Amino acid sequence: MTTATAPSPRSDPARRGIVEWLTSTDHKHVGTLYMCTSVFYFLVAGALAMVIRAQLSQPEMTLVGPHQYNEVFTLHGTAMIFLFVVPFALGLGNYLIPLQIGAPDMAFPRLNAVTYWLFFFGGLTVFSGVLVNGGAAATGWTAFAPLSGIKIATGGGQDLWIAGLLMTSVSGIFTAVNFITTTFLYRAPGMTMWRLPIFTWEMIATSLMILMAFPSLAAVLAMLYIDRHLGGQFFQAGAGGNPILYQHLFWFFGHPEVYIMILPYFGVISEIIPVFSRKPVFGYTGLVLSAFAIAGLSMGVWAHHMFTTGVVANLFFSGVSFLIAVPTGIKFFNWIGTMWKGSIVFATPMLFAIGFMLNFLIGGISGVMVASPPIDFNAEDSYFLVAHFHYVLGGGSLFAIFAAIYFWFPKVFGKMLSERLGKWVFGLLFVGFNATFFVMHFLGDMGMPRRVYTYAPLPGWGTLNLIASVGAAIMAIGVLLFAYDVVTTFFSRRYAGADPWGGYTLEWWTSSPPPEFNFTSLPPIRSERPVFDAKHPELARPKG
Amino acid sequence: MRNGRIALAVLAALCSAGCGRTYGLPRGATVQAQAMYQDWTIFFYAGLAVAAIVFTLILVPLVVWRRRSEAYPPQFRRNNRWEFVYTGIPILMVLALFGVTYVEEARVERLAPHPANVVDVIAFRWSWEFRYPGHPIAVVGTPQSPPALILPLGETTRIHLTSRDVNHAFWIPGFLFKRDAIAGIDNYFDLQPTHLGFFRGKCAEFCGLDHATMTFGVRVVTQNDYARWLRSGGSSAALSPVGGPS
Numbered sequence: 208m209t210t211a212t213a214p215s216p217r218s219d220p221a222r223r224g225i226v227e228w229l230t231s232t233d234h235k236h237v238g239t240l241y242m243c244t245s246v247f248y249f250l251v252a253g254a255l256a257m258v259i260r261a262q263l264s265q266p267e268m269t270l271v272g273p274h275q276y277n278e279v280f281t282l283h284g285t286a287m288i289f290l291f292v293v294p295f296a297l298g299l300g301n302y303l304i305p306l307q308i309g310a311p312d313m314a315f316p317r318l319n320a321v322t323y324w325l326f327f328f329g330g331l332t333v334f335s336g337v338l339v340n341g342g343a344a345a346t347g348w349t350a351f352a353p354l355s356g357i358k359i360a361t362g363g364g365q366d367l368w369i370a371g372l373l374m375t376s377v378s379g380i381f382t383a384v385n386f387i388t389t390t391f392l393y394r395a396p397g398m399t400m401w402r403l404p405i406f407t408w409e410m411i412a413t414s415l416m417i418l419m420a421f422p423s424l425a426a427v428l429a430m431l432y433i434d435r436h437l438g439g440q441f442f443q444a445g446a447g448g449n450p451i452l453y454q455h456l457f458w459f460f461g462h463p464e465v466y467i468m469i470l471p472y473f474g475v476i477s478e479i480i481p482v483f484s485r486k487p488v489f490g491y492t493g494l495v496l497s498a499f500a501i502a503g504l505s506m507g508v509w510a511h512h513m514f515t516t517g518v519v520a521n522l523f524f525s526g527v528s529f530l531i532a533v534p535t536g537i538k539f540f541n542w543i544g545t546m547w548k549g550s551i552v553f554a555t556p557m558l559f560a561i562g563f564m565l566n567f568l569i570g571g572i573s574g575v576m577v578a579s580p581p582i583d584f585n586a587e588d589s590y591f592l593v594a595h596f597h598y599v600l601g602g603g604s605l606f607a608i609f610a611a612i613y614f615w616f617p618k619v620f621g622k623m624l625s626e627r628l629g630k631w632v633f634g635l636l637f638v639g640f641n642a643t644f645f646v647m648h649f650l651g652d653m654g655m656p657r658r659v660y661t662y663a664p665l666p667g668w669g670t671l672n673l674i675a676s677v678g679a680a681i682m683a684i685g686v687l688l689f690a691y692d693v694v695t696t697f698f699s700r701r702y703a704g705a706d707p708w709g710g711y712t713l714e715w716w717t718s719s720p721p722p723e724f725n726f727t728s729l730p731p732i733r734s735e736r737p738v739f740d741a742k743h744p745e746l747a748r749p750k751g
Numbered sequence: 752m753r754n755g756r757i758a759l760a761v762l763a764a765l766c767s768a769g770c771g772r773t774y775g776l777p778r779g780a781t782v783q784a785q786a787m788y789q790d791w792t793i794f795f796y797a798g799l800a801v802a803a804i805v806f807t808l809i810l811v812p813l814v815v816w817r818r819r820s821e822a823y824p825p826q827f828r829r830n831n832r833w834e835f836v837y838t839g840i841p842i843l844m845v846l847a848l849f850g851v852t853y854v855e856e857a858r859v860e861r862l863a864p865h866p867a868n869v870v871d872v873i874a875f876r877w878s879w880e881f882r883y884p885g886h887p888i889a890v891v892g893t894p895q896s897p898p899a900l901i902l903p904l905g906e907t908t909r910i911h912l913t914s915r916d917v918n919h920a921f922w923i924p925g926f927l928f929k930r931d932a933i934a935g936i937d938n939y940f941d942l943q944p945t946h947l948g949f950f951r952g953k954c955a956e957f958c959g960l961d962h963a964t965m966t967f968g969v970r971v972v973t974q975n976d977y978a979r980w981l982r983s984g985g986s987s988a989a990l991s992p993v994g995g996p997s
Contacts, residue, residue: 273960347957353934354917354959359876444935450918451933485818487828493838515920515955516931517938521860525852529845533838539805540837546812550824553817564809572798575845579852581790581859585776585927588920588955652775654924656955659963746826 232316233723234305237323239619241298244327245291246612250686251334252286255279257683260643264676266664276660277345278364282334284348285368288468289375290330292604296471297322297382299611300410302619304386306714307404309395309732311724314388322378322385329374336364344368347658349461350431352442352453357435366435369428376421376428383414383421395713397732404712404735405494409474412498413467419506420463427456451518458509466505468600470498472607473538476560479614480542481736482708483557489544490537491735497534497541504531514580515587521580528578535571539564554708555629559610562637566602570595573648588658591651597644609636609689616696617703621719625701628692635685642678646671711736779927780946780971786858787927793851797844859928863941866909868977870900874912874919874932874954877961888985894964900952901970901990902944903977912938920956923969929955944971 228236258279262270271279301319305312313319336343341362346355355365390403390411403411431453433439440446442453481488488494507527510519542564551557573595577583586592609632617623650671655662662668706715715738717726730741740747779788816824871882878892881900892898902908912921914932922929930938954965972980976990983989 273963277957277960346959351918351957354957359917359959444933449935451936484812484816485823487826489828489830490834491828493834515929516933516936517940518933518936522853522856525856526849529849529852532845533841536841537834537838540808540833543805543808543812544830544833546809546816548824548827549812549816550818550820550822551813551816561809561813565806568802568805568809572802575848576791576794576798579790579794579848579855581787581852581855582794584787584859584929585791585924587929588922588957589924649775652777654922654951654953656922656953656963658957661963743823746823 230320232312232320234301234313234316234319235619235721235725237319238298238300238302240323241294241301241326242619244323244330245295245298248286248290248330249295250690252283252291253683253686255283255286257679259283260676260679262660263662263672265673266662266669268661271660273660274342274345277347277658278337278343280658281344281347281350281368282337285333285344285372286330287600288348288464289372290326290333292468292600292608293379293464294326294375295608295611296410296413296468297326297379299475299615300386300413300471301382303615303714304389304407304410305393306717306721306725307407307712308390308393308398309713309726309729310389310393311726313385314393315385318381319385322381325374325378325381329371329378332367332371332374334371336362336367339363339367349457351450351457352431352434353444353450355431355435356442360435366432369432369435373425373428376425379417379421380425383417386410386414387418395729395732397737398713401491402732402735402737404474405477405488405491406471406474406712408495409470409477409498412502413470416463416467416470416502416505420460420467423456424460424464427453427460430456451513451516454513454516455509458512461512462509463502463505465596465599466501468604470501472563472604472611473498475607475611475614476542476563477538478712479556479560479610480545482614482710483552483554483560484546484549485552485709486545486549487711487734487736488541489547490541493537494541497537500534501531504534511578511583514583525578525580529575532571532575539568554613555624555626555633556610556614556708558630558633559606559613562633563603563606563610566598566606566637566640569645570598570602573598586651588656589651590647590655590657593657594644594647594651597647601644602640606636606640609633614708615714616693617707618714618719618721620697621703622696622699623701623703623707624696625692625699628688632685632689632692635681635688639678639681639683639685642681643675644678646674646678650675706738709739709742711739713737716741776927777925779925780944780948780950781926781928782943782945783859783941784927785945786855790851790855791927794848797848801844861941862909862939863907866941867906868903868908870902870908870910872900872910872912872921872932873915874921874958874965875915876917876958877954877965879921879952879965879967881967883981883985886981886984888981890985892967894961894966897966897968899968899970899987901972901977901980902942903974904944904947904971906974906977907941907943910938910940910942912940917958918956919954919958919965921952922955923950923952925950925969931956947971947973 262268343364346360430441434441440448442448442450510524511528513519514521577586613624613629703719705718730737734740776791869884873880877894879898881890890898912930912932914934919932920929921932930940950969952967952969972990980989
């Protein structure tokens with residue numbers, strides 16, 4: 208890798224007190240807090256996953272009871288989605304967008320700090336359900352009415368779940384406003400829209416989806432609360448309401464949400480692959496347009512979660528869902544085109560990016576399968592579906608998050624994570640992940656439904672579930688090794704310098720960590736990779 | 752990692768051979784399931800082809816174009832012809848898959864104009880009630896003693912499905928089919944069994960505490976047995992003994 212040669216101002220060590228962190232409106236502090244908090248929730252949700260896998264490792268286990276099990280998978284899903292995969296992306300966006308566009312901060316720094324604290328307290332509110340009578344919410348991350356109605360979910364845990372998620376949804380909306388305003392108005396001279404880094408583009412598309420989808424989440428949560436406590440009948444059959452309405456409103460949020468959880472990570476992968484292939488990204492315009500194609504199509508696929516309800520236009524939602532494979536394919540072929548005839552460096556971020564592609568492809572293929580209603584009629588709510596969305600969210604987003612951590616950790620904290628340990632972390636996670644989730648395809652085909660705390664000792668079920676549980680344990684070892692790597696890195700002397708990887712985008716121009724207001728100088732911006740152009744003028748893109 | 756991928760591919764191939772060429776899925780024991788199975792098979796092959804091509808395209812550069820020197824490779828980008836190809840082929844592919852879905856979906860959803868039998872299925876926390884309109888038969892189960900749904904072989908039975916409380920889903924993996932049971936919504940679908948025997952049924956939509964044990968049995972019997980069973984008012988003594996679960 209190239210060593211740091213760019214002019215880099217030093218950050219001020221005096222600004223590092225705990226009070227400074229907690230009261231800061233600096234986008235880097237807010238972004239770092241976001242990412243660290245979301246990784247904390249990942250560890251909690253991962254521990255809950257271990258409880259799930261222990262309980263299911265053999266038929267008829269009694270490690271936890273049915274109600275506890277329902278709480279465990281509800282909190283696991285809620286935390287992974289609302290408190291980890293989304294906020295990590297928002298944190299990364301917070302940290303990187305101003306740096307990548309050459310801006311000193313976000314457009315609305317105080318609003319930005321508010322979003323973090325809404326997210327922070329929202330997460331605590333959801334988890335505080337474990338302390339109240341009746342326990343935490345136990346109706347799944349989807350909390351379908353009428354199961355989540357007051358007659359059945361009598362405890363306060365469900366209300367805390369509603370309140371906590373309302374806070375995170377408002378937080379997300381504010382963040383999206385901030386991202387869009389910042390990228391449209393605060394770009395450095397020369398940073399035209401068509402020179403924005405792909406990650407920033409993907410965050411714009413993500414923000415647009417958040418603005419369209421999160422209000423629907425806020426609405427459905429508010430309506431659920433009204434039904435529960437104020438005599439509303441929105442979701443009550445026989446009183447003018449309808450349980451299907453809940454699903455429409457929830458999935459009108461919930462499907463764009465799936466892409467809100469992947470587009471930022473498509474952006475991460477689109478940043479990492481060119482740097483470690485030592486080439487420009489293959490089709491910049493194609494990557495940008497495909498992000499907006501996905502964002503647009505994502506608003507018209509929500510009812511593919513409802514094929515089995517018998518009351519939606521299955522063929523329409525099936526057709527639109529198939530179409531999403533096209534822009535997703537464009538992204539894959541662009542990454543392949545970027546690696547083609549490159550000079551590929553197998554650093555840890557690149558390994559995770561490759562793992563992302565291999566895993567996500569499996570999840571994408573099973574996604575096209577379940578987008579066909581006749582297949583979904585069997586797969587829906589079975590372990591085949593559990594396998595599918597974990598390949599997308601775990602094999603996809605989670606691997607991209609690890610890629611992002613290994614890639615940008617040196618920028619954020621100024622020190623390099625261990626490359627040697629990083630490769631072990633990757634190996635353990637890749638093997639463990641595939642052992643855990645590949646077998647779930649077969650379990651689903653054999654008839655195992657999701658969200659069950661126990662299952663009968665049918666032929667093959669115990670063996671496949673045991674393989675999944677062993678895989679989960681391997682993943683857990685990988686995560687612990689990662690935690691060890693992070694802790695020891697803070698005590699190490701592996702200083703990163705401004706640009707440890709030979710990066711392309713502006714964040715690699717300034718020091719690690721960057722100073723307050725980010726830059727003391729900027730290189731000329733004449734392409735989407737100004738730092739590369741400045742360091743390799745002989746290879747810079749010819750004008751026009 | 753590459754070896755892992757190859758091992759997985761071999762595993763998948765072995766399984767598809769070992770499981771009687773069903774690609775991991777049971778064949779499905781109704782006329783409607785044949786459409787589901789057909790759809791699955793086509794998508795399975797299409798998915799396998801895409802996986803083979805794209806995995807190869809990902810792995811080739813990793814082997815061929817590892818970094819061998821500090822020099823930067825040619826900094827090329829964009830190629831309109833290739834971009835056209837890799838956009839166009841997926842479009843053609845999803846159009847074809849949509850065509851398959853269009854045909855198979857119609858086969859699954861088709862309702863016979865005059866079904867031979869009708870059964871009302873009512874889901875509730877946490878079991879099922881099966882009623883046979885025109886006959887004084889109502890089978891009500893509990894999680895501890897799951898109810899049995901009796902279906903005649905070769906005849907079309909119209910299922911009328913609803914829920915008494917929260918959302919449930921009526922799933923028979925051996926028939927490759929499920930449909931949600933939702934209060935206030937009447938769902939109708941046809942089942943025309945092609946195999947005698949016992950099939951496991953279960954609730955697929957999470958419905959609370961005893962969701963995991965909300966199961967039922969499906970027993971496909973001959974038409975003579977079915978008629979005798981209806982006349983007897985639902986006495987299991989009217990049925991000939993059948994084999995084990997499938």
